[in-house]
Amino acid sequence: MASCLVGGLIAKDYPRALIRTSDPGEATRKKMRERHQILAINDNHALVEGADIVVLAVKPQILESVAKGIAPSLKTNCAVISIAAGVPVRALQRWLGEQTAIIRAMPNTPSLVLAGATGLFANPQVTTNQRKSVDQLFKAVGVVSWLSSETQIDAVTAVSGSAPAYFFLIFEIMQRIAQELGLSEDAAYDLVLQTARGATKMAATAEVDCAELRRQVTSAGGTTERALQIFDNGGLEDLFRCAMNGAVDRAQEMADDFAK
Ligand SMILES: NC(=O)c1ccc[n+]([C@@H]2O[C@H](COP(=O)([O-])OP(=O)(O)OC[C@H]3O[C@@H](n4cnc5c(N)ncnc54)[C@H](OP(=O)(O)O)[C@@H]3O)[C@@H](O)[C@H]2O)c1
Numbered sequence: 001m002a003s004c005l006v007g008g009l010i011a012k013d014y015p016r017a018l019i020r021t022s023d024p025g026e027a028t029r030k031k032m033r034e035r036h037q038i039l040a041i042n043d044n045h046a047l048v049e050g051a052d053i054v055v056l057a058v059k060p061q062i063l064e065s066v067a068k069g070i071a072p073s074l075k076t077n078c079a080v081i082s083i084a085a086g087v088p089v090r091a092l093q094r095w096l097g098e099q100t101a102i103i104r105a106m107p108n109t110p111s112l113v114l115a116g117a118t119g120l121f122a123n124p125q126v127t128t129n130q131r132k133s134v135d136q137l138f139k140a141v142g143v144v145s146w147l148s149s150e151t152q153i154d155a156v157t158a159v160s161g162s163a164p165a166y167f168f169l170i171f172e173i174m175q176r177i178a179q180e181l182g183l184s185e186d187a188a189y190d191l192v193l194q195t196a197r198g199a200t201k202m203a204a205t206a207e208v209d210c211a212e213l214r215r216q217v218t219s220a221g222g223t224t225e226r227a228l229q230i231f232d233n234g235g236l237e238d239l240f241r242c243a244m245n246g247a248v249d250r251a252q253e254m255a256d257d258f259a260k
Pocket residue numbers: 001002022023024025026028044057058059060062066083084085106107108109161162
């Protein structure tokens with residue numbers, strides 16, 4: 001995820017010299033240097049010293065040790081952004097210091113191609129200027145939505161954080177079935193992806209909503225109608241509801257673990 005954010009920032013001409021990373025793995029550091037031509041070191045303390053913004057992009061399970069480790073080296077007006085799923089602000093404040101300006105962010109991997117979607121929640125310690133900087137940072141890699149309550153982050157996790165995987169799964173399924181129906185691998189790939197692009201573009205630019213766009217493709221008694229009926233009879237909406245609520249439940253379970 002860190003590499004996605006860095007890649008997006010660089011593609012938007014954010015100065016490389018202002019982006020630094022720290023990672024314990026030599027292979028990851030090498031990848032960061034080669035892919036992005038930025039500084040990659042193995043020293044979290046040195047990394048955060050003097051920084052105005054620190055992004056914590058480690059797995060939730062090791063966030064506590066990383067946060068406690070850097071706390072003494074943070075300058076007083078540093079804003080710390082955590083992108084870890086399920087780790088609440090109150091846990092981060094406990095580890096980093098009660099007065100620390102903290103932003104919880106839930107980005108997604110399309111940030112790498114400047115098409116990310118990020119939900120952001122700030123604690124009251126975050127200043128207007130820090131908000132502006134964080135806003136700019138994530139807007140460099142996509143769209144940003146500021147949240148009024150922290151619990152909304154769990155919804156964002158289900159709606160956009162985890163969701164690139166839902167679409168990739170749908171693409172995989174459609175490509176597989178396209179081949180079962182006799183198309184070549186290349187044709188299956190091209191047709192599915194281009195249709196997804198086209199549908200997204202139409203949804204984003206049309207003056208009508210998605211339901212109306214769907215109705216416009218669906219002639220009475222036609223092929224689309226048959227396919228949509230089968231999705232409906234198979235309980236597609238309920239299946240999505242269960243899956244997205246499952247993602248929210250998992251985020252809440254993780255938050256409960258960190259509240260202890
Ligand atoms: N993937 C997503 O789509 C997504 C979306 C939104 C939010 N997130 C959140 O983003 C965070 C990172 O996820 P990810 O998928 O990018 O995980 P990841 O690929 O495992 O990246 C985490 C990185 O942190 C490094 N690391 C481990 N210990 C460290 C330490 N003590 N100090 C500094 N760096 C350390 C790891 O290095 P080594 O591998 O060398 O140990 C690894 O390069 C998670 O908290 C996740 O909840 C992910």
